[in-house]
Amino acid sequence: QKEVEQNSGPLSVPEGAIASLNCTYSDRGSQSFFWYRQYSGKSPELIMSIYSNGDKEDGRFTAQLNKASQYVSLLIRDSQPSDSATYLCAGGRNNFNKFYFGSGTKLNVKP
């Protein structure tokens, strides 16, 4: 079992739709969770961090965390073609101990 699991996709959504990306983790001691966006040939860039159960919103992005279900998700509202990228979920304990990335979900936003 991988520490952080994601569906590899690709996930295809039309422009303007909501994209929903999901992630599960195995370590119940994990406390910090992150979503990164990675364009092809580029390094990961942070979109959102979330530490507490519930929702966290930042512009068009909403991260959701459910520690009981060991589940993290990212919603992208009003998806744009420029959102087309691979989205990496990552999680770990404090100070990035036991910190793991998922393999990423490829998102395609069609004009």
Next chain:
Amino acid sequence: EAGVAQSPRYKIIEKRQSVAFWCNPISGHATLYWYQQILGQGPKLLIQFQNNGVVDDSQLPKDRFSAERLKGVDSTLKIQPAKLEDSAVYLCASSSLAGDTDTQYFGPGTRLTVL
């Protein structure tokens, strides 16, 4: 604020050769990470430094990989000898570990091809 610097950006070597990568973190960042990202996979942590001490190197193949951060600033990752399966992008990241604002900032990476 200058970002994480890495060099070289690309490297092509033959198997059994040696190679070294350099990373300079964001100024003031105490923690430095080296990741290996194989095509189609997420980054895998190889080693984490806090200042010049190793915090986690559990996934570092120590028979061929070594890393150092002698003065708690820049770092070098070495592979000796390289194998075909070492072909990957090697990412360096740094963080300041300032409470809830913890964020890892990634460098541009070094793309290694082993022939």
